[in-house]
Amino acid sequence: MIVRDVQDPLERLVKLLTMLPGIGERTARRLAYHVLRAPAEYPEDLAHALLEIRGKLCECSSCGNISEQEVCPICSDTSRDPRKLCVVASIQDLQVIERSGSFRGRYFVLHGYVAPLDGLNPEDLDTDHLLSLVRENGVREVIIATNPTVEGEATAGYLAQRLRDEGVKITRIASGIQHGGEIEYSDPVSVARAIDRRDEY
């Protein structure tokens, strides 16, 4: 790792912090100065916690969720329907769906999006693993639960294409005006979708 060549300890910490998502150099420097002035236990505890999560947690070998065991509690839960597979972009999204209590099947975490402009190509997503899961578990329905954003839709389109020949039902989470939202303040795409995908009352 090239960072190890940085001699100055402060600059090395700043460099390492800028490798975290959403942390620019200015923020990294502010964080580094904070650590420098914090009580001595703080950097010790943080260093320990950083090493510990790598020792104690891993990715579920089936769905990609974080887990203390090789297979996560969701994939091990026999009361859940293995024939319904919900594909999400991140662990955060998985957790939000879990908290909603609206889904009792299994998940597959993509750990990313298709975003060619950011150098994220379809090949970077582990769709082979997704396809083998679909076959092994006899999945009947794949729910594509990526964000209704440009990247999320591009990812959904790519996945739908890859899954087309698998003989599974492919669904996409609904998007429209959010619950509690107001039509007046909604963006035109959400309004158009809410009209297009209207339900019978």
Add this chain to the structure above:
Amino acid sequence: MIVRDVQDPLERLVKLLTMLPGIGERTARRLAYHVLRAPAEYPEDLAHALLEIRGKLCECSSCGNISEQEVCPICSDTSRDPRKLCVVASIQDLQVIERSGSFRGRYFVLHGYVAPLDGLNPEDLDTDHLLSLVRENGVREVIIATNPTVEGEATAGYLAQRLRDEGVKITRIASGIQHGGEIEYSDPVSVARAIDRRDEY
């Protein structure tokens, strides 16, 4: 530290990360997931860097700047004028002034502002240390270089009051329309200051 009681390793890391300035729970969680998926060297390097800066760097005993020695290179530099003391709120501000090359005296870092609404009271600033520096070094001018913001002005006012009886010249950095800025797009306070504090041409 109460964080040590948090049993779950991921939750403990998230909790520790939220103790950094500007990092909320959502960001902390995103950072933690990133660490979990990064190559194994990354958390190791980061943990090492966190511990190392505490071992190798300290606060300059004179000015509060970060330093590898007990007294920082600026305070040790005999070519600088110890009778001019520039008071800054943070190490970042000190570095920006140094980079401008406009000051050849010494510094005093407050490590904070007076901001009673945020629970930062004048007593929290180490003004006793500032006053003893002023006396010991025979300081003739104290330049108060805090931001021209509400907190910065409150801090400057408090410092000016504390320094009043020391028989030193007390100055405040100029504020006005920034270099390259346009009057049309400047805020009213900056414009008013630029007029009030106009220089002879």
